[in-house]
Amino acid sequence: MASFTLSLAALLAGSTIASPLLSLKVDTGILNLDLDLKDIDSSIKSLFLPGSSTSRPPTNTTSRCKVYPGDLEWPSEEAWSHLDALTNNRLLEAPTPLAAVCYPGEGYNGTKCAEYTVANWQRSYLHMVDPIEMMSPVAQGMTCTPPVLFDSHGCTRGGFPRYVVNATEPKHVQLAVNFARNTGVRLVIKNTGHDFLGKSGGKDALSIWTHWMKSIEYIEEYVDEKLGYSGPAFKAGVGVQAFEIYKAAHEKGRVMVGGEGETVGVMGGYIQGGGHSPLTGLYGTGADQVLSYEVVTADGEFVVVNSTSHTDLFWALRGGGGSTFGVAISVTVKAHPDLEVTASRFSFSSAATGNETFWAAIRAYVDSWVANADAGTYTYWSLIPSNGTFSFAFSPFFAPGKSEKEATALLQPWFTKLNDLGVKFDPNITHFDNYYDAWRSSFPLEAVQKPNVATASRQFPRSNFETAEKRQELYEHIRASSEKNRVQVHFNMQAKDPANNDNAVSSHWRPLVSFSMQSVRWPINSTAAEILKIRKDFQDIDAQSWRDISPGAGSYLAEADRLEPNFGDAFWGTKYPRLLELKKKLDPQDVFFATTGVGSERWRVESIDGLPNENGKLCRVD
Structure with a gap:
């Protein structure tokens, strides 16, 4: 089966990377049953047929769990070899963990x-x-780390997959979905591996x-x-990654929400x-920009999904979470005019x-959040405790969209307070x-998660800022979390709500004024029991204290804790009941699963x- 290696030389040069495969086009190849499967024995062919009344049912219908190596139902070497051949030798068997x-x-x-080194390992380029x-790595199971x-104490595969289809065209995805x-x-579905929950x-x-x-096509007029x-x-x-689409947009005098x-x-x-995006205050979330998808469904069909075709799936894919309703092949999104920025x-x-x-300065800053949010700005700020x-x-x-004068005017009331306090900056x-x-020029490179960290988040709505008393309450909780390290x-x-915007984006995004995260750490040599206690206490005490002061608010599904209670309401709010119904309709066999997904x-x-990690069998709840 195929092996796959890449040189990082071109990827690690400079603060913003240039993909060596930016010009690579997604092949439009779609599975043709008569042509692609014509020479395959019927017993093997059935593994690759799309979902229908004549397709083979799952072989593990009597088991609680998905099929794993060692199970009688685990596919034969012949079956895997056919998957490799049908995907143009793009099946990778047991790729080796880097460490x-x-x-x-x-x-x-x-x-x-x-x-x-610690610095090199935590660079997302690698x-x-x-x-x-x-x-x-915490979600992987910490079984192979430097x-x-x-x-x-050795390298085992832990939460890593056994086989990987290096998909570059729809047919590769269809075959893998049908086979699974x-x-x-x-x-499972992987793009870059960015996700706090693994x-x-x-x-x-x-x-x-x-x-x-990696295809990128500019459309001058989309209606x-x-x-x-x-x-x-x-x-x-x-x-396509942020650095690629942003550069392409810049060359056309445009921006897109990423x-x-x-x-x-x-x-x-x-x-x-x-x-969420630096442009969310002006144009909404990333999902609000979607005009169309090309998708492989749980039945293995390749479909175009938009406002008039497969409308339920279109609604769900715009905010309902990845790895849940289908495998996207391409996305068509709105492009907006380029604009000035002050940072x-x-x-x-x-x-x-x-x-x-110091804390008086932070308290004064809280008073400016509503005005900053209303102005369409986006502030990424941190509080770091240390000894x-x-x-x-x-x-x-x-x-x-703000001139230097306009941006300075927004910041000046807080700057005046800092000067009054004697804070030098x-x-x-x-x-x-x-x-x-x-x-x-403005944003840091996102780092790979440390091996002893879990993060919880909260979307604080406008109601947390309506009065001086509510702002004081939020400030006190922020300070208390810092003082607990x-x-x-x-x-x-x-999160601006654009017109004609009925989609699955969480109802908690629209009242947002602050999306806030706090992290807990444990000693690096902690036992599993000690880690679990620390993580549960973090949810029950620290994260709960933030929930207590923001009743009815939520969290963001990509930057959160796997232990978030009542995750359906937390991640989708009022949209969750409909999403659950659509999941049953669109993927009744639960072909797609993502931890804390719909x-x-x-x-x-x-x-x-x-x-809470991926190092174990996926089994039905009794």
């Missing part, structure tokens, strides 16, 4: 292992082009790797009367799950200001005449160590 070079065995390479690596981070559905093997992993699963679907849209658009392969992180696969799980980046710490002055001191950073304050206010340069990241923004409460990963 395997650090452990005894035929793959040991001490020189290569030495390159995996993992995004790998067929199995996940950017959340000893410099965490000594896993007809055999009962667990199916949705791209699955022990001994069959993975569809969509990362190299959808039902959606009320007439204007430019981009049709992009689902593997994430702040440059290596995020914005056309994959990001956009299907909603997706500010600075920091200060309690070590310089003193503790009470009894605290640091604050704008990373950055980002004001699309350099606002570093910079104006850009286009979005692309502002984005490249919780690292915090906050996004001050609103309908996932019917299943659980029975992890080997009892921790």
Whole structure:
């Protein structure tokens, strides 16, 4: 079966990377049953047929769990070989985890292992082009990590898949979906591996790797009367990342709504799950921009999904979450005119200001959040505790469509308060005449998750800011979390609700003023029982304290904790009941599963160590 290696030389140059395969086009090849399966024996052929009354039923109907190696129903080597041949030798068998070079065995390479310093390992460039690596090692199960981070005392596959289809055309996806559905093997979908909850992993699963679907097409005039849209658009392969689509848009004098992180696969799980953006205050979430999808359904059919075709699926795919309703091949999204941007980046710490002055500065900042959100700005800011001191950073304050004068006016009331408090800071206010340069200069590279961290999030609505008393209450909870040594990241923004916008994006996004996260850490050598207690206490006490002051609010499905209680309401709000009904209709066999995805409460990963990770069988809940 195929092997797959990539050089990172071109990927690691500079602060923004250039894909060596940007010109790669998604082949339009669609499965042709008469042609593609004509020479295959009927007993094997049945494994690749689409869902219908004549297709083979799952072979594990009497089992609680998906089919795994060692089960009688596990596909034969002949079956896997046919999947490889039918996908043009793009089936990868047991791809080696990157950190395997650090452990005894035929793959040991001490020189290569030495390159995996903490800083290098946490760079997302390294993992995004790998067929199995996940950017959340905790969700993988911590079974093969560089000893410099965490000594896993050997390298086992843990939550990594057993087989990977390196898909570059619809046919590859159709064959993999049909094979998984007809055999009962667990199916997962991976693009870049960005997800706090580890949705791209699955022990001994069959993975569809969509990362190299890199086509980008500019459409000067796209018209959808039902959606009320007439204007430019981009049709992009689902593997296209932020740095690629932003550059393409810039070259056309346009912008599109994508994430702040440059290596995020914005056309994959990001956009299907909603997706917040530096442009969300002006245009809404990423899912609000979708005009059309090309999708492979749970039946293995390739369909075009839009406002007039497969409308239920179109509604669900715009916000209902990735790896749940189908496998997207391409997405067509709105393009907007380029615009000026003003940004500010600075920091200060309690070590310089003193503790009470520092917290007075933070309290004053909370008072400005509603005005900043209403102005369409997007602030990525952090609070980092360290040995009894605290640091604050704008990373950055980002004001699309604002001149330097307009952005400064928004910030000035808080700056005046900082000056009154004696806080020394350099606002570093910079104006850009286009979005692309502002984005490249302003946001940090997103890091791979540390091996001893879990993160919970909350979407604080406007009701948390309506009075001085409510703002004081929120501030006190933020301070309390910091004083408990919780690292915090906050996004001050609103999520504009565009016209003609009926989709599955969580109802919790629209009242938003602050999307806020806090993280807990545990000692690196903790036992599984100790880790589970720390994580449960974090949810029951720290995260619950934030929930208590924001009744009826929610969380963001891509940046959250796998232990989030009542995740359906938290991640989708009022949209969840309809999404559940559509899941039963569109995927009645649960071919697609993602942890905390729609309908996932019917299943659980029975992890080997009892921790919330992908290192275990996926089984039905009794």
